[in-house]
Amino acid sequence: MRFSTSAAVQAGSLLASTLQLGVNAAALPAGKLAGYQRSESGRGYGGQCKQTKVVILGAGIAGITAAQALANQSISDFLIVEYQDDIGGRVINKPFGLNAATGEPFQVEHGANWAQGLGIGNGAPENPIWTFEKKHNISTRPSNFELIMSYNETGEVDFLSEIDAYEEAFAEMLVEAGELLTNNIQDRTVREGFSLVGWKPELREHPQAAEAVEWWLWDGEQATTPDESALIFGAAVSNFTFLQFSEENNFVIDQRGHNTWIKGEASEFLNQGTDGTYKNDPRLLLNTIVSNVSYSDDGVIVLAEDGSCISADYAILTFSIGVLQHEVITFEPEFPSWKKTSVESFQMGTYTKIFMQFPTNFWGTNEFFLYADPIQRGWYPIFQSLDAEGFFPGSSILFVTVVQRESYRVERMTNEQTQEEVMKVVRAMFPNVDVPDPLYIDYPRWTNTPWAYGSYSNWPPATTLEQHQNLRANVQRLWFAGEHTSSSYFGYMQGAWFEGRDVGSRIAGLVGGTCTNDGDEDGLVGGAGDVGACGEMVHYVVLHGTTTLDEYNIENGWDGTSFQTNGLGKEEEEEPLARRGEGMEKKRPQVGWAARNPRRAKAKAKA
Numbered sequence: 001m002r003f004s005t006s007a008a009v010q011a012g013s014l015l016a017s018t019l020q021l022g023v024n025a026a027a028l029p030a031g032k033l034a035g036y037q038r039s040e041s042g043r044g045y046g047g048q049c050k051q052t053k054v055v056i057l058g059a060g061i062a063g064i065t066a067a068q069a070l071a072n073q074s075i076s077d078f079l080i081v082e083y084q085d086d087i088g089g090r091v092i093n094k095p096f097g098l099n100a101a102t103g104e105p106f107q108v109e110h111g112a113n114w115a116q117g118l119g120i121g122n123g124a125p126e127n128p129i130w131t132f133e134k135k136h137n138i139s140t141r142p143s144n145f146e147l148i149m150s151y152n153e154t155g156e157v158d159f160l161s162e163i164d165a166y167e168e169a170f171a172e173m174l175v176e177a178g179e180l181l182t183n184n185i186q187d188r189t190v191r192e193g194f195s196l197v198g199w200k201p202e203l204r205e206h207p208q209a210a211e212a213v214e215w216w217l218w219d220g221e222q223a224t225t226p227d228e229s230a231l232i233f234g235a236a237v238s239n240f241t242f243l244q245f246s247e248e249n250n251f252v253i254d255q256r257g258h259n260t261w262i263k264g265e266a267s268e269f270l271n272q273g274t275d276g277t278y279k280n281d282p283r284l285l286l287n288t289i290v291s292n293v294s295y296s297d298d299g300v301i302v303l304a305e306d307g308s309c310i311s312a313d314y315a316i317l318t319f320s321i322g323v324l325q326h327e328v329i330t331f332e333p334e335f336p337s338w339k340k341t342s343v344e345s346f347q348m349g350t351y352t353k354i355f356m357q358f359p360t361n362f363w364g365t366n367e368f369f370l371y372a373d374p375i376q377r378g379w380y381p382i383f384q385s386l387d388a389e390g391f392f393p394g395s396s397i398l399f400v401t402v403v404q405r406e407s408y409r410v411e412r413m414t415n416e417q418t419q420e421e422v423m424k425v426v427r428a429m430f431p432n433v434d435v436p437d438p439l440y441i442d443y444p445r446w447t448n449t450p451w452a453y454g455s456y457s458n459w460p461p462a463t464t465l466e467q468h469q470n471l472r473a474n475v476q477r478l479w480f481a482g483e484h485t486s487s488s489y490f491g492y493m494q495g496a497w498f499e500g501r502d503v504g505s506r507i508a509g510l511v512g513g514t515c516t517n518d519g520d521e522d523g524l525v526g527g528a529g530d531v532g533a534c535g536e537m538v539h540y541v542v543l544h545g546t547t548t549l550d551e552y553n554i555e556n557g558w559d560g561t562s563f564q565t566n567g568l569g570k571e572e573e574e575e576p577l578a579r580r581g582e583g584m585e586k587k588r589p590q591v592g593w594a595a596r597n598p599r600r601a602k603a604k605a606k607a
């Protein structure tokens with residue numbers, strides 16, 4: 001087997017490839033070129049550049065899956081470049097507090113914590129992430145969303161009936177969203193969608209309680225407010241995961257870390273190192289920060305901060321939209337305007353879990369604690385206990401989640417400042433308890449993490465599928481993949497996986513000359529994840545106001561199963577709310593956007 005790392009090329013051939021690529025060598029920033037000084041002739045670099053067929057930028061789910069797709073099609077000449085000292089990206093765990101039983105800290109997940117929409121029973125397809133978690137024996141526990149208590153600034157107050165009211169409205173809004181998509185009607189914000197079906201928190205008897213419930217079930221999932229979310233695509237992403245797969249969510253408690261499944265998959269094709277583990281495969285370049293990407297119709301040159309350089313026929317860039325928006329990477333030439341506009345159009349939401357370990361459990365056996373602040377919507381709204389049977393019993397760990405603007409605020413504060421605010425809330429929730437201060441408090445600063453700049457993407461209003469396709473589409477030999485390029489599962493691990501697989505397979509087709517990327521998981525037309533296509537991706541130089549139904553197709557990254565209920569929507573189909581989509585393609589088993597069952601819809605939570 002030939003390894004690209006051993007094929008470092010000398011200055012002369014770098015010059016040749018540079019010229020071939022049409023890259024203006026003089027334009028490459030000097031500071032990024034330590035070790036790659038121009039030769040005396042002024043016609044090349046004095047250093048060496050690794051050469052490979054495909055360079056994969058980022059070793060999160062999308063990057064590892066793209067590499068796996070290449071390997072599966074016998075393309076072993078690739079390099080994976082990763083900022084951090086290990087793979088997994090936003091699926092990342094950190095030590096926290098102390099496990100008295102072992103004398104070691106607990107491992108808590110700073111990023112993705114739930115496998116969502118597992119796809120259990122009812123003939124539903126299985127979420128591929130759940131398949132991998134089972135394969136690699138990841139320890140998980142179903143979250144019990146029935147074990148929830150509600151509070152305000154006076155203590156425990158039962159406002160859980162608001163959940164039913166919200167969910168009835170949500171179900172109705174989903175049907176409306178399906179109508180908008182099917183008939184190519186202009187999209188709305190989720191806030192408008194809610195208002196039109198009568199869900200207006202400010203008009204309810206207890207507005208703060210209604211806001212807390214809305215925060216939990218909307219912002220707590222999308223990490224963005226209903227006012228900042230697109231109705232059609234916000235409804236679709238929920239349908240794809242929770243209706244197509246199922247509404248079961250499992251919380252990961254594996255002390256090896258959630259990313260063990262990604263490492264397990266990587267070990268199946270990255271095992272050429274001296275010790276036989278993925279980490280020592282010379283094709284995986286850890287601790288390498290990409291700073292400059294030059295691309296053309298012939299290839300790509302990637303420069304890293306440490307001065308290293310890679311020349312490749314193709315690049316797959318999997319960095320988050322937060323990284324792209326922070327302009328920490330120089331692209332040469334600059335992105336064309338259709339690409340630049342799409343990068344700036346989509347949003348990066350932030351989701352911050354603040355972990356606290358107390359000397360004792362003073363809150364009991366419930367799992368969730370919803371708090372309605374009298375003044376500020378989203379003020380330390382949902383607490384979750386890890387000191388519960390099946391989780392970390394005896395740990396006295398509680399974590400509270402904030403998102404978006406509150407995330408930005410707390411992430412700029414010290415742990416001590418945050419603790420002071422949180423403890424005021426906790427003491428108000430439990431007025432009859434002598435609540436101790438936590439022994440430990442810690443939380444990630446996602447908004448400032450230089451390899452992510454936020455948690456996961458969200459689809460803003462006034463943005464069509466065509467605009468999103470521009471986010472996905474390649475620019476010459478530079479390709480893109482990640483949760484944010486998934487129109488059907490953006491924000492979720494499965495989005496990153498489907499997109500990594502798709503782009504890896506497309507490029508395998510381009511490199512190998514034969515494209516086998518039908519993306520067909522299950523032999524069904526329009527089955528889960530059938531986003532496969534071959535060759536270059538389409539993009540749109542002129543963006544139209546709306547998207548016609550026939551454009552919701554594989555070319556635009558749309559998974560044909562958005563309208564499938566797989567039996568899960570059966571009850572709903574019998575209800576008047578569920579309607580059949582008009583004019584659907586006959587071949588695809590699309591049955592209209594079913595309203596979600598309010599009883600099941602409580603099973604929603606993100607990470």
Ligand SMILES: Cc1cc2nc3c(=O)[nH]c(=O)nc-3n(C[C@H](O)[C@H](O)[C@H](O)COP(=O)(O)OP(=O)(O)OC[C@H]3O[C@@H](n4cnc5c(N)ncnc54)[C@H](O)[C@@H]3O)c2cc1C
Nearest residue numbers: 058060061062083089090112114290451482483492493607
């Ligand atoms: C707090 C939080 C909670 C979440 N909860 C859930 C959940 O419960 N369920 C769920 O399904 N999903 C959840 N997600 C989303 C999920 O984690 C992501 O969708 C998924 O992990 C994204 O994978 P990716 O490959 O697209 O991107 P990433 O994981 O971001 O991979 C990109 C890689 O590129 C690297 N990189 C970035 N910049 C550079 C550079 N300059 N040079 C070199 N390398 C670079 C990064 O280090 C990273 O490893 C959550 C995410 C967060 C942050």
